[in-house]
Amino acid sequence: MKRFNCTACGSRVCFENTVCLHCGHTLGFDAGTLAMVAVEPVAPDGGLFHRIGGNGKDAAADVRYCENAMHGACNWLVPDAASTTLCEACSHNRTIPNLSETGRLDAWREVEHAKKRLTYSLLRFGLPLDGGASQAPPLMFDVVAQALTGHANGVITLDVLEADSVERERRRQMFAEPYRSLLGHLRHEIGHYYWMLLVNREGVIEAFRALFGDEQQDYQTALSAYYATGAPPNWADNYVSAYAAAHPWEDWAETWAHYLHMVDAVETAEAEGMEPRAAGLRFGAAWPFKKYDVYRQESFDSLMARWVPLSLALNNLSRSLGHGDFYPFVISGATRDKLAFVHRLIRAGAV
Numbered sequence: 196m197k198r199f200n201c202t203a204c205g206s207r208v209c210f211e212n213t214v215c216l217h218c219g220h221t222l223g224f225d226a227g228t229l230a231m232v233a234v235e236p237v238a239p240d241g242g243l244f245h246r247i248g249g250n251g252k253d254a255a256a257d258v259r260y261c262e263n264a265m266h267g268a269c270n271w272l273v274p275d276a277a278s279t280t281l282c283e284a285c286s287h288n289r290t291i292p293n294l295s296e297t298g299r300l301d302a303w304r305e306v307e308h309a310k311k312r313l314t315y316s317l318l319r320f321g322l323p324l325d326g327g328a329s330q331a332p333p334l335m336f337d338v339v340a341q342a343l344t345g346h347a348n349g350v351i352t353l354d355v356l357e358a359d360s361v362e363r364e365r366r367r368q369m370f371a372e373p374y375r376s377l378l379g380h381l382r383h384e385i386g387h388y389y390w391m392l393l394v395n396r397e398g399v400i401e402a403f404r405a406l407f408g409d410e411q412q413d414y415q416t417a418l419s420a421y422y423a424t425g426a427p428p429n430w431a432d433n434y435v436s437a438y439a440a441a442h443p444w445e446d447w448a449e450t451w452a453h454y455l456h457m458v459d460a461v462e463t464a465e466a467e468g469m470e471p472r473a474a475g476l477r478f479g480a481a482w483p484f485k486k487y488d489v490y491r492q493e494s495f496d497s498l499m500a501r502w503v504p505l506s507l508a509l510n511n512l513s514r515s516l517g518h519g520d521f522y523p524f525v526i527s528g529a530t531r532d533k534l535a536f537v538h539r540l541i542r543a544g545a546v
């Protein structure tokens with residue numbers, strides 16, 4: 196995630212903020228420029244806002260808040276000229292939880308916050324959310340209670356109870372996972388969506404099978420076998436997680452999710468002035484090399500050269516505060532090749 200500043204006073208603000216704590220201006224996220232902007236009402240009690248400062252070709256265009264702002268579930272802005280009342284992220288919601296049920300509103304807000312971070316990454320990559328040039332359907336989300344989290348033909352279902360930290364921890368232990376988060380779920384499931392767009396076509400699917408295996412093997416049988424006997428003891432040699440061993444589709448989605456974790460973490464580290472290198476972390480001005488855009492870089496090796504020392508440093512930092520590993524995974528040679536494949540396809544699939 197980039198570092199954001201209030202366009203009215205220059206103070207640092209967070210992606211989720213709705214007010215600048217320094218100058219008091221109302222804030223929103225502008226998906227057009229992928230930046231936070233300060234806004235002020237065009238008229239008292241009206242829903243229309245002017246942007247303050249900012250840049251880009253639409254800087255003078257008035258905006259509204261996404262309809263979900265009234266639930267405290269969204270701080271994204273919608274151009275006044277847009278035909279929809281929902282922002283670029285919320286317009287992909289097909290089902291939201293029943294907000295009259297106890298606890299649902301808080302849980303849904305957390306899901307929406309995670310979903311905004313996911314959408315930020317997809318927009319930064321330039322990946323299509325509407326199926327793009329492929330025959331795939333547009334992306335849709337069903338966020339509902341007690342459903343099976345998963346992806347089917349463009350629709351991502353997420354169990355809103357995953358926003359409950361106690362329940363999520365119970366499931367994390369039940370499935371013996373080192374890591375489980377809302378954002379992790381979303382990054383995994385969106386991987387299945389982009390498999391349809393980027394992988395499932397001639398000229399690519401053969402390379403996929405060479406790395407991940409034949410996805411035509413029966414999915415339900417493979418999953419049942421995984422839940423009955425678990426991953427093979429040496430799974431870490433070939434897979435980024437135990438679950439990735441269940442089926443080539445799951446291997447792809449797990450690898451994809453890790454790629455998104457890495458890119459987001461490296462961008463955040465850079466935005467915070469931490470330039471990870473094999474020699475350790477260097478801060479801000481001390482680092483002599485020019486900045487690069489991790490979402491647009493051509494070289495996978497350059498990403499890994501930053502990610503490995505960063506993740507080691509963060510694990511150490513986390514342990515020094517008495518927590519477990521920040522990134523409890525080891526990237527084997529085979530996993531590295533799969534991550535490089537994801538990298539190449541994202542670069543090729545960007546619009």
Ligand SMILES: [Zn+2]
Nearest residue numbers: 201204215218
């Ligand atoms: Zn401000």
Ligand SMILES: [Zn+2]
Nearest residue numbers: 261269282285
């Ligand atoms: Zn929204």
Ligand SMILES: [Zn+2]
Nearest residue numbers: 383387445448
């Ligand atoms: Zn999956």
